[in-house]
Amino acid sequence: MVYSKRIDGRKFDELREIEAKVGVVKSADGSAMFRIGDTVAIAAVRGPRDLYPKFMQNPKKGILRCNYNMVSFSVDERIRPGPSRRSREISLVTENALLPALNLEEFPNAVVDVFIEIIQADAGTRCAGICAASLALADAGIPMRDMVCAVSVGKVGGKALVDLNKKEEDYEEGSSDMPVAMLPRKNEISLLQLDGDMKPDDIDGCLKLAIKACKKISEIQRNALMGKYQMEKEN
């Protein structure tokens, strides 16, 4: 059966409600919260600081280290605490999605740690984590070539759509989901994954939807950053 109406009533190219805020964790060098629908990510940055053990240091540039974690109460069924194969994979793709935007040459022998905690999950958590992490890095004052924004697109019951929620990801009559991250000003894609099957034409169509949605997300990110600095100027 064709998926003619979305479960939550959204248009096929409509994102869930987004909220973004920077400076949410006082003890971090930079931090952010990014909420898209019922998916909530918090990112905190520590660094740049000297990397130990010393043999891991790169004298030419600093390294980025991301740690993605879904907290045990983020979904109805309790998640076992600690690293998993999934969290390691997402940490790695998050690092790769963020790296093209960063300029770490200024920080030889250093590490920038990004901790991403998913406190509520309704699909799209790696993308929400990337959006939060990018904001937190900017908030920490790390030199950046561009922001990184991310969204998941896909096909549900034969229909291409943006920002799948968990019910759509689990749609019985077929669903495929493609997380995409991009540097919006540079028009560069820094993450492209695919869970499920898609024809090349479908991938093209979904990619167009993702790029359009990412540009909207990047505006929200920009406003969140400007909001903080506007407030600091006024105080």
Ligand code: UDP
């Ligand atoms: N999920 C879950 N338990 C888990 C992992 C994931 O309930 O141990 C749910 C959660 O809502 C998550 C969704 O499944 O957002 C989709 O997970 P996926 O691995 O596809 O990554 P995501 O879409 O969150 O980036």
